[in-house]
Amino acid sequence: MIYTITLNPSLDYVMMVNELKNGETNRSQAEKIYPGGKGFNVSRILNEFGIANKAIGLAAGFSGLEIDRLLNEKGIDHELIFMAEGFSRINIKLKGSEETEINGAGPKADAMVIKRLKQILDTMNEDDTAALCGSLCQGIDSSTFASILSLLKSKGVRLIVDMSNEALLNSLAYEPWLIKPNLSELCELWKRPIHSLNELRDAMMFCSQRKAQNVLVSLGKDGAVLLDEQQRLYYCSAPAGEVKNSVGAGDSMLAGFLTAYMQSQSYEKALRMGVACGSATAFNDDLAKLKQIMSYYEGLNVRSLNADESRLAEIVE
Numbered sequence: 001m002i003y004t005i006t007l008n009p010s011l012d013y014v015m016m017v018n019e020l021k022n023g024e025t026n027r028s029q030a031e032k033i034y035p036g037g038k039g040f041n042v043s044r045i046l047n048e049f050g051i052a053n054k055a056i057g058l059a060a061g062f063s064g065l066e067i068d069r070l071l072n073e074k075g076i077d078h079e080l081i082f083m084a085e086g087f088s089r090i091n092i093k094l095k096g097s098e099e100t101e102i103n104g105a106g107p108k109a110d111a112m113v114i115k116r117l118k119q120i121l122d123t124m125n126e127d128d129t130a131a132l133c134g135s136l137c138q139g140i141d142s143s144t145f146a147s148i149l150s151l152l153k154s155k156g157v158r159l160i161v162d163m164s165n166e167a168l169l170n171s172l173a174y175e176p177w178l179i180k181p182n183l184s185e186l187c188e189l190w191k192r193p194i195h196s197l198n199e200l201r202d203a204m205m206f207c208s209q210r211k212a213q214n215v216l217v218s219l220g221k222d223g224a225v226l227l228d229e230q231q232r233l234y235y236c237s238a239p240a241g242e243v244k245n246s247v248g249a250g251d252s253m254l255a256g257f258l259t260a261y262m263q264s265q266s267y268e269k270a271l272r273m274g275v276a277c278g279s280a281t282a283f284n285d286d287l288a289k290l291k292q293i294m295s296y297y298e299g300l301n302v303r304s305l306n307a308d309e310s311r312l313a314e315i316v317e
């Protein structure tokens with residue numbers, strides 16, 4: 001079974017603001033609300049492919065109840081652990097000529113919540129995959145997070161990590177099967193800017209040497225690069241299209257990658273499907289639908305970059 005784990009879910013409140021002006025009253029033209037949080041988005045795309053999965057999340061308050069209702073409405077098999085105080089985040093996504101996001105801090109998990117989470121994780125085994133997605137919530141410090149990773153590792157669970165900063169760095173020692181930073185998350189992890197082919201590859205190798213098995217780096221409109229477990233480097237460019245809402249593009253990519261890998265055991269097909277899913281979501285108001293994903297998949301090509309360094313240089317510049 002695939003489990004997605006979202007420690008700090010949200011409602012994503014999307015507002016269409018043509019021209020955002022700081023320090024003034026801005027009015028939006030339209031609003032939408034979605035159940036947010038990286039793991040829930042991964043689960044929604046897995047569902048599009050008909051891949052059985054369960055979404056585990058921490059939630060609180062009225063917004064947590066609304067997340068629960070929306071997940072039910074969308075037919076996502078899920079279990080939310082409710083916290084006694086506070087409310088789940090309402091993350092603001094402003095859409096205009098640019099996309100601006102404000103993600104909240106969220107509620108604080110207490111010892112009871114962490115205990116229940118570990119009880120659930122304790123039921124997993126070597127046939128399971130756990131995708132740890134998004135930011136840590138308050139109350140889960142790095143030593144608690146390390147104990148979560150250690151528990152999953154001891155159970156032989158296949159680990160996927162789509163997190164950032166310290167949490168991502170600390171997860172590498174637990175030999176995740178896959179990590180999926182975007183370019184800025186990779187720069188933060190590597191603690192250096194990336195301007196060139198050599199720097200991108202070195203940063204990916206840094207993750208690989210610290211024991212990440214597969215390193216998938218998403219590059220927004222420029223597609224994605226994969227350094228696989230055999231140190232093969234692949235690139236897939238993204239299709240062109242009109243971006244409507246890129247929130248969840250990275251999560252969609254992760255779900256597509258996992259789905260195609262499970263179905264084909266091919267990293268090339270996985271990368272191609274990842275890019276198709278990410279772009280299909282970016283070109284849609286909500287997360288992508290299967291038909292849209294497959295139409296983009298057909299037009300994509302994956303290139304091996306091992307013998308073609310100049311090609312990668314073009315991508316990064």
Ligand SMILES: Nc1ncnc2c1ncn2[C@@H]1O[C@H](COP(=O)(O)OP(=O)(O)O)[C@@H](O)[C@H]1O
Binds near residue numbers: 182248
């Ligand atoms: N502007 C865009 N045009 C086409 N595809 C996009 C665009 N933005 C994102 N994507 C697709 O979604 C994937 C993930 O996007 P990215 O923005 O890198 O991830 P994240 O949401 O994690 O920051 C990209 O690899 C690409 O396939």
Ligand SMILES: O=P(O)(O)OC[C@H]1O[C@](O)(COP(=O)(O)O)[C@@H](O)[C@@H]1O
Binds near residue numbers: 012039103136250
């Ligand atoms: O937990 P974080 O890092 O604050 O991110 C949460 C946000 O990320 C999202 O899952 C979208 O992620 P991506 O755009 O990276 O795919 C939103 O639904 C949510 O508001």
